[in-house]
Amino acid sequence: MPESHLQALLAFFKAMSNESRLRLVGLLSERERSVQELAELLDLKEPTVSHHLAVLKELGLVTVRAAGTTRWHALDAQALEAMNRALLEPAAALAPPAAESWEDKVLATFVEPDGTLKLIPASRRKRTVILKWLTAKFQDGRRYPEAEVNATIQRHHWDSATLRRELIGAGMMARHDNVYWRMPAADWRLG
Amino acid sequence: MPESHLQALLAFFKAMSNESRLRLVGLLSERERSVQELAELLDLKEPTVSHHLAVLKELGLVTVRAAGTTRWHALDAQALEAMNRALLEPAAALAPPAAESWEDKVLATFVEPDGTLKLIPASRRKRTVILKWLTAKFQDGRRYPEAEVNATIQRHHWDSATLRRELIGAGMMARHDNVYWRMPAADWRLG
DNA sequence: CAAATCAATCGATAGACATCTAATTAGATG
DNA sequence: CATCTAATTAGATGTCTATCGATTGATTTG
16 A cells, blocks of 8 residues: 555545544535534534634645635535545555646646645646636536635635636536536537 | 434544554455554554454454464455445435335344354344345455355354355355355345 | 724643553463 | 463553634724
């Protein structure tokens, strides 16, 4: 078993092995919530909730979006699924690590481990990689009001207006009557 | 989220959130091993390994088979898969618990939580349930020498000779030249 | 700017737990 | 039965961490 994979698994299990954090993940799986709200629901003080959220953010399982003085925390469903997939494939645990693709390198360059987009790449080709990654934050087949699109993007970058337009421009998302949805990959305008 | 499911998940995560135990599961996933051997490989003292094995046994993830003064510990691959499946389906976490089937009740009656078969049911119908459960301990498509068949059965009951014959009789396993293999469910002789 | 709100950080504490040594149990063997 | 081997149990210890109260920081609003 490669050491790095073991450590990643271990970090994930440690994060989920505390009752408060497990409940917290359950609550966030429904919708984004504020620290106050979580403290109330979990019957904990706010500093304690902050602490737990920090642990989950460190792993990239939770992202934040600031609105006024309130900070909305949400589960990154993509990251959670990736963890689960890793658990399910014991073969992967023994296989040699796959070579890092060019796209992985772009992502590593522009995205912080906690999911924050450092800046929007100027190069069209690199921007496309980021847009693909961002598209994956939206569920296939679901309809999103504009406010929710903005909120979702803002978990990763402040400029939701620009990125929203880029997603439409790349054909990755579509809009009608201020309702947005994800497009099948076949329809994306790449290159 | 139903409380019992949360607690089960929590127990699983707690078990896997310790580096020694995680390595231990990795080692047992290859083959069964003794406490001595594990202590050597993990660079721990034997009592420590015993402690960790007790945790995993409590959850039914590990079973034991005694041979002389040595006790061979093995992963219950079936139990581990079941845990993983439970993790993967967040919907299941919210759904009302399914009604317990008659087969579940039979299993609960005759099998200890740690995987030990209390006794072999006298009733043919109940015995079939147990045999199905036992068959699932063998991988599909793999060939087993008789010694390994016995070892596997003995993790659950001392009388491997009787149970081995029953498995053959029920058409769940087949033998040729002292090599055994699992049969497709379509060929089982039920009722 | 002042006051209010929401959250993060700091420092302290109590409880959980991983690990060890020492003692005990259980089985095998002469 | 005495002895040897393998493993578990008991007890002790040090480390980690979940939680809290108090403080500080950031943002909005009067």
